[in-house]
Amino acid sequence: MKLVVLAGTPGAGKTSVLLHTIKSLISDDKKPAVVKVDCLWTDDDRRFKKFDIPVHVGLAKDMCPDHFTIYNTEEMMNWADEKGADILLNETAGLCLRCAPYPDSCLAICVIDVTTGPNTPLKVGPLLTTADIVVMTKSDLVSQAEREVFRERVLEVNPGCKIVEANGLTGKGSFELADIISKWPDVGDDMVLRYSPPLAICSLCTGENRVARKHHMGVLRNLDGFMEYKGE
Amino acid sequence: MTINPISSLTIMGGVDKDGKDEPVRYVEIVAGEIVGIVGPTGSGKSTLIDDIEQLAQADTPTGRTILLNGQRPDESIRADPRRKLVAQLSQKMHFLADMTVEEFLCMHARSRGKDESLFSKIVELGNTLTGEPIYPKDHLTSLSGGQSRALMTADIAVISDSPVVLIDEVENAGIKKQEALKLLAGEGKIVVVVTHDPVLALMSSRRIVIRNGAMVNLIDTSHQEQEICTKITNVDNWMLSLRETIRRGDIVEDKI
Ligand SMILES: Nc1nc2c(ncn2[C@@H]2O[C@H](COP(=O)(O)OP(=O)(O)OP(=O)(O)O)[C@@H](O)[C@H]2O)c(=O)[nH]1
Ligand SMILES: Nc1ncnc2c1ncn2[C@@H]1O[C@H](COP(=O)(O)OP(=O)(O)O)[C@@H](O)[C@H]1O
Ligand SMILES: [Mg+2]
Ligand SMILES: [Mg+2]
Ligand SMILES: [Zn+2]
Numbered sequence: 325m326k327l328v329v330l331a332g333t334p335g336a337g338k339t340s341v342l343l344h345t346i347k348s349l350i351s352d353d354k355k356p357a358v359v360k361v362d363c364l365w366t367d368d369d370r371r372f373k374k375f376d377i378p379v380h381v382g383l384a385k386d387m388c389p390d391h392f393t394i395y396n397t398e399e400m401m402n403w404a405d406e407k408g409a410d411i412l413l414n415e416t417a418g419l420c421l422r423c424a425p426y427p428d429s430c431l432a433i434c435v436i437d438v439t440t441g442p443n444t445p446l447k448v449g450p451l452l453t454t455a456d457i458v459v460m461t462k463s464d465l466v467s468q469a470e471r472e473v474f475r476e477r478v479l480e481v482n483p484g485c486k487i488v489e490a491n492g493l494t495g496k497g498s499f500e501l502a503d504i505i506s507k508w509p510d511v512g513d514d515m516v517l518r519y520s521p522p523l524a525i526c527s528l529c530t531g532e533n534r535v536a537r538k539h540h541m542g543v544l545r546n547l548d549g550f551m552e553y554k555g556e
Numbered sequence: 557m558t559i560n561p562i563s564s565l566t567i568m569g570g571v572d573k574d575g576k577d578e579p580v581r582y583v584e585i586v587a588g589e590i591v592g593i594v595g596p597t598g599s600g601k602s603t604l605i606d607d608i609e610q611l612a613q614a615d616t617p618t619g620r621t622i623l624l625n626g627q628r629p630d631e632s633i634r635a636d637p638r639r640k641l642v643a644q645l646s647q648k649m650h651f652l653a654d655m656t657v658e659e660f661l662c663m664h665a666r667s668r669g670k671d672e673s674l675f676s677k678i679v680e681l682g683n684t685l686t687g688e689p690i691y692p693k694d695h696l697t698s699l700s701g702g703q704s705r706a707l708m709t710a711d712i713a714v715i716s717d718s719p720v721v722l723i724d725e726v727e728n729a730g731i732k733k734q735e736a737l738k739l740l741a742g743e744g745k746i747v748v749v750v751t752h753d754p755v756l757a758l759m760s761s762r763r764i765v766i767r768n769g770a771m772v773n774l775i776d777t778s779h780q781e782q783e784i785c786t787k788i789t790n791v792d793n794w795m796l797s798l799r800e801t802i803r804r805g806d807i808v809e810d811k812i
Contacts, residue, residue, distance in 0.1 A: 470653055
């Protein structure tokens with residue numbers, strides 16, 4: 325089984341690009357299955373169902389959607405396997421720029437919208453810096469010069485990545501992506517994350533709602549950057 | 557790494573939106589030629605431009621193949637901007653990057669492996685195409701449509717100085733069209749221009765007609781059309797000078 329984890333900020337064009345890519349994969353006799361993870365709501369499953377392939381939605385609700393994705397990776401793989409798929413395409417919610425839910429042997433694709441401007445690659449963090457492939461979408465909305473400057477910024481933060489310029493409306497780049505996916509090796513046993521998830525060991529994580537400082541315990545960082553442990 | 561001079565670009569026909577073979581199977585464009593692309597909105601003009609930009613190898617939805625000097629281009633040429641053979645002026649009229657003109661141009665020069673000091677030349681050249689002056693410290697997002705277009709055009713002429721130039725609907729941009737086209741076309745380049753503008757369409761030596769995603773016809777610009785082109789160019793330049801007069805707050809005195 326191949327595992328493709330597709331991450332990127334909301335509305336970046338993940339589903340649009342995937343739809344074109346799935347079409348290419350199917351015409352190439354591959355058997356993809358899709359799991360979309362989101363926080364509260366999504367209608368991406370409806371869009372994926374236009375193809376005759378297995379589609380599943382996972383809603384993380386009050387759990388961090390990326391933590392939810394990681395926790396459920398094994399279950400998703402088993403599900404795809406039962407459905408007779410040979411490629412699991414996992415579209416994440418991509419809300420948290422501190423998390424990067426990429427296991428080591430998956431194909432990690434970060435989808436990024438060029439209309440957000442060339443400073444965005446500096447802000448996206450591990451989602452972008454640890455990806456194998458960076459898909460730049462919506463290039464139709466900017467000039468070639470702006471696209472090339474954006475590309476330069478992406479390479480500054482992730483020098484080893486391969487950049488694919490795709491268009492979610494016309495399908496540009498989808499043949500290339502499908503080809504990369506087809507050639508990617510299957511995942512190994514005992515996958516390990518590429519990037520450690522953030523600290524989640526403070527009283528807020530356990531449901532403390534009061535704002536005042538005195539109520540909080542755990543590993544906490546001050547506005548000035550100083551990190552401390554408060555508690556017993 | 558050096559690239560051989562490009563003496564021709566060939567578009568090998570693919571399929572239309574219904575998957576049927578497109579009627580025009582083969583278009584060869586030679587260095588120094590300007591070719592137009594015309595057709596209704598949504599017919600597939602930008603898609604053809606994209607195929608050329610990506611040097612498609614039957615790996616885009618249209619199934620077209622692009623040849624350079626009659627041969628399949630090397631894989632590495634396709635992606636790396638430092639080796640890019642194609643410069644493209646897209647339909648977009650505005651910059652979205654939150655940077656100054658100078659910062660942006662320097663970074664673009666770097667991405668193309670060019671010297672950063674070229675930025676002042678670009679600004680200077682851009683200012684010859686538009687009535688409203690552009691300054692290096694201006695924020696890109698604050699430029700008008702005409703200023704942005706002028707800057708994009710000058711950027712292509714200087715930084716993205718590539719043997720193939722693709723232009724997607726430059727018209728209504730408030731810049732000197734003909735001068736812009738001359739600047740972009742340079743000497744001995746291959747120029748493909750998508751346009752509904754009679755001046756630009758008739759300046760080309762041939763035009764490809766697109767319908768339902770397919771190249772359906774190839775028209776040679778006739779002598780009569782060339783004469784018409786000269787006439788409407790004069791009208792066009794007159795319009796532009798009137799615009800500038802009005803913008804300056806002056807009174808229009810010219811007789812018809
Ligand atoms: N102009 C343009 N629009 C695009 C492109 N790709 C996607 N879009 C549009 O962007 C919007 C969001 O696209 P989606 O594919 O739903 O984005 P997403 O990343 O899957 O969004 P979520 O799943 O909600 O996070 C849609 O309106 C698309 O039509 C593109 O290349 N160019
Ligand atoms: N040969 C083709 N095969 C399949 N789809 C096509 C083809 N040509 C164009 N299209 C599709 O038609 C739509 C409109 O094309 P576009 O190039 O944007 O038109 P125009 O620039 O003429 O307004 C796009 O979604 C594009 O993917
Ligand atoms: Mg989506
Ligand atoms: Mg168009
Ligand atoms: Zn998180």
